[in-house]
Amino acid sequence: MRIPKKPVSFCISLFSPDLFPPALSSRIRLVSGVSTKSDCAPGKRKGFCFTGARQLHASYSMEGSHGTVVGDNKSPRLTNMDCSDGGSHEPCIWSSPEGGHKIDIGKQIFCNRSLNMKNIVAVGFDMDYTLAQYKPETFESLAYEGTIRKLVYDLGYPRELLEWSFDWKYMVRGLVLDKKRGNILKMDRHKYVKVAYHGFKELSKEDKVSTYGSTLTRDAFDEPDYALIDTLFSLAEAYLFAQLVDFRDNNPGKVADTTDYARMYRDVRAAVDLCHRDGTLKQMVAKDPKRYINEDTSIVPMLKMLGDSGRSTFLVTNSLWDYTNIVMNFLCGARTMDGIRKCNFDWLQYFDVVITGSAKPGFFHDDSRANLFEVEPVSGMLLNTDNGSPMPQVGDTSPSFSPKTLNKSCRVFQGGNVGHLHKLLSIESSSQVLYVGDHIYGDILRSKKVLGWRTMLVVPELEREVELLWKLRDTRKGLRLLRNQRDLIEDKIHHLKWSLKFEDINAEEKQQLSSALDSLEFEREQVRLSHQQAQRENHQKFHKVWGQLMKTGYQNSRFAHQVERFACLYTSQVSNLSLYSPDKYYRPSEDFMPHEFDIIPM
Numbered sequence: 266m267r268i269p270k271k272p273v274s275f276c277i278s279l280f281s282p283d284l285f286p287p288a289l290s291s292r293i294r295l296v297s298g299v300s301t302k303s304d305c306a307p308g309k310r311k312g313f314c315f316t317g318a319r320q321l322h323a324s325y326s327m328e329g330s331h332g333t334v335v336g337d338n339k340s341p342r343l344t345n346m347d348c349s350d351g352g353s354h355e356p357c358i359w360s361s362p363e364g365g366h367k368i369d370i371g372k373q374i375f376c377n378r379s380l381n382m383k384n385i386v387a388v389g390f391d392m393d394y395t396l397a398q399y400k401p402e403t404f405e406s407l408a409y410e411g412t413i414r415k416l417v418y419d420l421g422y423p424r425e426l427l428e429w430s431f432d433w434k435y436m437v438r439g440l441v442l443d444k445k446r447g448n449i450l451k452m453d454r455h456k457y458v459k460v461a462y463h464g465f466k467e468l469s470k471e472d473k474v475s476t477y478g479s480t481l482t483r484d485a486f487d488e489p490d491y492a493l494i495d496t497l498f499s500l501a502e503a504y505l506f507a508q509l510v511d512f513r514d515n516n517p518g519k520v521a522d523t524t525d526y527a528r529m530y531r532d533v534r535a536a537v538d539l540c541h542r543d544g545t546l547k548q549m550v551a552k553d554p555k556r557y558i559n560e561d562t563s564i565v566p567m568l569k570m571l572g573d574s575g576r577s578t579f580l581v582t583n584s585l586w587d588y589t590n591i592v593m594n595f596l597c598g599a600r601t602m603d604g605i606r607k608c609n610f611d612w613l614q615y616f617d618v619v620i621t622g623s624a625k626p627g628f629f630h631d632d633s634r635a636n637l638f639e640v641e642p643v644s645g646m647l648l649n650t651d652n653g654s655p656m657p658q659v660g661d662t663s664p665s666f667s668p669k670t671l672n673k674s675c676r677v678f679q680g681g682n683v684g685h686l687h688k689l690l691s692i693e694s695s696s697q698v699l700y701v702g703d704h705i706y707g708d709i710l711r712s713k714k715v716l717g718w719r720t721m722l723v724v725p726e727l728e729r730e731v732e733l734l735w736k737l738r739d740t741r742k743g744l745r746l747l748r749n750q751r752d753l754i755e756d757k758i759h760h761l762k763w764s765l766k767f768e769d770i771n772a773e774e775k776q777q778l779s780s781a782l783d784s785l786e787f788e789r790e791q792v793r794l795s796h797q798q799a800q801r802e803n804h805q806k807f808h809k810v811w812g813q814l815m816k817t818g819y820q821n822s823r824f825a826h827q828v829e830r831f832a833c834l835y836t837s838q839v840s841n842l843s844l845y846s847p848d849k850y851y852r853p854s855e856d857f858m859p860h861e862f863d864i865i866p867m
């Protein structure tokens with residue numbers, strides 16, 4: 266890896282890779298122009314500074330020297346990367362002297378399908394919302410505000426939208442938007458809609474059943490009429506959609522008749538999409554990563570531990586190189602004792618291959634014909650490759666990489682497909698790869714189903730969910746008792762009714778049975794109400810509107826069902842991997858069928 270000796274400015278463009286078909290040039294610069302603008306870190310930096318809406322500037326300096334860096338990758342003991350407290354404690358990881366103990370329930374790794382880490386030769390990571398946990402209160406708010414501005418200024422929505430505010434806790438993953446009807450749904454694993462809102466107004470039970478209850482016309486609840494909120498990136502757009510639905514209903518005439526709910530959804534989606542592409546979000550994150558991304562001092566020790574254990578490590582992200590470098594510097598970059606960060610390429614030492622602009626999930630198709638370019642880290646320049654091997658440039662007989670470049674431990678690429686990656690890492694069988702991601706569709710489903718990679722899903726919401734589950738375990742037992750009580754009373758009622766109808770009994774006995782029936786029916790109603798109320802309160806402790814993430818009523822939610830089907834492992838944070846041996850044999854818990862519950866005590 267090369268580190269510039271002199272500080273250089275670090276300003277790279279966000280041009281999309283597909284703007285540069287390989288036929289146009291065999292050596293492609295990512296940037297469009299050079300400027301000597303004074304806002305390019307006066308006095309400190311030397312080199313290029315590119316301007317324009319699509320350029321991305323890191324706010325911190327590029328330095329070659331380490332200064333008073335806390336952390337030394339040669340040290341046998343794991344080093345403290347957390348400088349916020351002056352470096353007084355080390356993250357406790359499995360291989361540290363204090364490691365290997367009982368793990369908090371919120372940080373455990375849960376297993377759906379057995380996975381022996383001894384069989385894994387390469388561990389790969391997604392970046393956004395996997396290694397980099399964004400703070401929804403700032404990051405999603407940024408997306409929300411950027412989207413509103415685009416709706417108003419570019420798409421002609423009323424200016425009063427600019428006064429709206431965002432409740433970042435309102436929407437949750439796993440919801441489904443009914444684009445045509447303006448509804449937001451939560452469903453169980455059988456795709457029964459259990460909670461339904463029109464905008465922010467709850468649908469009555471009758472409306473819910475009449476719209477979604479027909480078992481004959483079961484809906485798939487998929488695109489194009491429905492949108493799945495399956496990544497944390499979508500929380501802001503779901504909230505905005507609900508707001509627009511309410512706004513349209515309550516302000517006739519303010520939104521054009523032609524702009525129906527589905528059209529509003531399309532507009533929001535397009536505006537969000539643009540925010541991700543035009544720098545609205547990334548420029549801001551680049552300026553102040555700490556404001557938008559959680560620090561996780563266990564990431565570096567985890568990556569080192571995996572590397573020390575002999576595993577290859579790789580990064581496959583849809584983000585482009587310039588942004589990836591900024592985010593990874595924030596997460597892995599060394600800091601001086603006073604907490605100042607430096608932007609360099611040191612973090613590449615923790616990876617064998619980095620693939621940016623990967624266009625997942627298409628990347629997971631071996632037959633994807635996406636070209637693989639090598640990225641020259643310092644300049645961000647793209648170089649043509651022949652399936653990963655360097656290619657001589659036109660007019661040049663030697664390959665385009667210097668031997669020094671070829672010898673560096675980590676190579677950075679853009680695009681390509683899984684075949685390229687396997688070749689670069691010498692992967693013989695796809696079952697030797699574990700990939701850790703946050704997106705069921707983008708990272709997990711295809712990689713597992715199409716490819717046979719082993720998968721781990723990161724679900725940050727899980728930490729709170731399991732902690733609450735633990736805290737509320739007695740409430741849950743109480744709920745089960747109430748449910749059983751209800752069943753018992755119902756059985757008695759049926760029996761009494763049967764007796765009244767068919768048994769040969771005298772008037773006095775009939776009278777007794779009837780009054781017993783009355784009191785049982787009264788009791789049943791009381792228990793039903795208490796059960797319903799207790800159930801609702803229990804769910805609301807998880808989320809005031811949508812309840813427990815992994816459940817709808819007593820059934821697994823659709824989201825939980827997908828986690829169960831597609832993720833071999835799941836956990837709240839990627840760095841929880843550091844709490845387990847890199848040779849751990851993850852075994853699933855025993856499956857239970859309903860007929861086993863009362864027989865085998867749990």
Ligand SMILES: Nc1nc2c(ncn2[C@@H]2O[C@H](COP(=O)(O)O)[C@@H](O)[C@H]2O)c(=O)[nH]1
Binds near residue numbers: 392538539585625
């Ligand atoms: N153009 C769009 N880009 C999006 C959208 N939602 C997220 N993103 C970007 O994708 C990558 C995700 O990276 P990964 O590491 O998780 O693979 C990141 O750069 C996001 O900004 C979208 O709706 N449109």
Ligand SMILES: [Mg+2]
Binds near residue numbers: 391394704
């Ligand atoms: Mg991601």
